[in-house]
Amino acid sequence: VKKRNEREVAALAAQGERPKEPVTLKHAPTIELPAQGRGIWKWQRKAAILYLNIKVQVFVAGLIAGNFLANIIEKWVDPKGVDHPVVWQVFDLFFNVMFTVELALNMYGFWFCRFWKSGWNIFDFVVVTIGLLGVFQVPLPGPLSLLRMMRAFRVFRLFKRVKSLNKIITALAKAVPGVSNAFLILLLVMSIYAMLGVEFFREYAITGTYLNEAGEEVALMTGRDLEYGFEYFGNFGKSLYTMFQVLTAESWSEAIARPILHSSDLSVAAGAAVYFVSFNIVVGIVLINVVVAVLLEKMVDDGPAVKQVVEDDEDLEEDEEPEESAENSEGAISEVTMLEMETECERLKCQIASVKQQMELLVECLKNNVLQ
Numbered sequence: 001v002k003k004r005n006e007r008e009v010a011a012l013a014a015q016g017e018r019p020k021e022p023v024t025l026k027h028a029p030t031i032e033l034p035a036q037g038r039g040i041w042k043w044q045r046k047a048a049i050l051y052l053n054i055k056v057q058v059f060v061a062g063l064i065a066g067n068f069l070a071n072i073i074e075k076w077v078d079p080k081g082v083d084h085p086v087v088w089q090v091f092d093l094f095f096n097v098m099f100t101v102e103l104a105l106n107m108y109g110f111w112f113c114r115f116w117k118s119g120w121n122i123f124d125f126v127v128v129t130i131g132l133l134g135v136f137q138v139p140l141p142g143p144l145s146l147l148r149m150m151r152a153f154r155v156f157r158l159f160k161r162v163k164s165l166n167k168i169i170t171a172l173a174k175a176v177p178g179v180s181n182a183f184l185i186l187l188l189v190m191s192i193y194a195m196l197g198v199e200f201f202r203e204y205a206i207t208g209t210y211l212n213e214a215g216e217e218v219a220l221m222t223g224r225d226l227e228y229g230f231e232y233f234g235n236f237g238k239s240l241y242t243m244f245q246v247l248t249a250e251s252w253s254e255a256i257a258r259p260i261l262h263s264s265d266l267s268v269a270a271g272a273a274v275y276f277v278s279f280n281i282v283v284g285i286v287l288i289n290v291v292v293a294v295l296l297e298k299m300v301d302d303g304p305a306v307k308q309v310v311e312d313d314e315d316l317e318e319d320e321e322p323e324e325s326a327e328n329s330e331g332a333i334s335e336v337t338m339l340e341m342e343t344e345c346e347r348l349k350c351q352i353a354s355v356k357q358q359m360e361l362l363v364e365c366l367k368n369n370v371l372q
Helices: 002-015 044-050 052-076 084-111 121-137 142-161 163-201 228-233 236-248 253-261 266-300 304-318 323-326 336-371
Strands: 210-212 217-219
Touching: 044 052, 044 084, 052 084, 084 121, 084 142, 121 142, 142 163, 163 228, 163 236, 163 266, 163 323, 228 236, 236 253, 236 266, 253 266
Parallel strands: none
Antiparallel strands: 210 217
16 A cells, blocks of 8 residues: 555645645555465465455355345255255355355465465465365264354354454453453353352252141142252252252242242241342352453453553644654554555655746746746
8 A cells, every 4th residue: 555655645646636645555555465376376466456456355245144134044944955956055155165265365365374374364274175075965973964054154254354243352352361261250150150059949848838837838830840859959050050950040030949938947938038149149140240241341352452542642642742642652652654654755855846846837927928
C-alpha cells in the first residue's frame, strides 16, 4: 500500500496535478506476502494476492454459507437421504470441488511455513480432506467412519473470513485459561455437595415410601420406577449429576428437593433446605457469575500493548504543545501511523511542487509582459 501511494504521488507530481487524498492505511493487510519466486513458484505471489482479494474471500464465505444451508435443507427435506440422493451428491461434489480449489490456492500462495502456522488453515485442510474421502467413498474402519460428519463443521471456516466472528472466537480462545480455573472451582464445590448428598440422602425412601409431616406413609418412586435415594444419590456419579440438574433448575425442586423437605423428621427437612438453598446461592448465583465475569474480562482485554497505544493516542489528541505530544507518544506510534505520516509528507511535497510550478508560470508571464 505504501509503495502504491508513493507511485501515485510521484506520477501526479510529474504531471503537475494536485494529488488525491492519500489512501488510508488503517486496514492495510498484515499478512506477509511471499517474495517473487522462480520455476513452479513463479506465480506464488500473484496467487497469494488473489487469495487475499476481498472479492475472493466474500465468494468463499458465500460458498461456506451455501453449503451450510444445503446441509440444513437436506436434513429437513430428506433426513435419511433416500428420496433425492442424486441431488445431495451433486451438491456435495460441487462444494467439495470448490473448497479443494480454494485450499489448493491457499496452500500454493502461502507454502510452506506461512500455511501450516495458521490453525485455521490446518482446520481447513482437515475438513476438506475428510470431504474428499467422502467424495471418493474411501472406506474408513470403525470409529473413523464418524469423521464423515465433520462436513457439518464446515461452517466454522466462516469464522476465519468474517472479522467480527473471528474476533469473538479469538477472544474465547484467550479466555480459556481463566475460565478453566473458574470451572475447576465450580467443579470442586459441586463435588463436595455431591459427596454430602451421598452421605445424607443415599438411603432416603429406601423402601419406596416415606413419612410426611402428618405421619402418613407416601409412596416415592422415580419415573423409572427406582427408589428415590438410589437414583438421585446412590453413588458419587449419580449425586454429581443430580447437582448438575439442580444447577440447571430442571425440575429440581419438585422431583428432588420437595420429597425430602416434606419428611416427618424435622432435622432431615431443615438440613435438606440448607443443603439445596446454599448450593443454589454458592454455585448457581455466585460461582456461575464468577465464570461469566472472567469470560467477559478476558474477551474485552486487548492486552497491555494495545492499551498503551490507545492511551498514547488519546494524549496526542488532547495535548496541544508539540514538545509534550512528542514525549507522550514516544515509542507508542505504530507502524501504520508512521506509514500515514509518510504518505501525508508525500502529499505535502506534491502540493509544494504544484505551487512552485504555478509560481514559475507566473514569473514567465510577468517577464513576457515586461518585454512587450
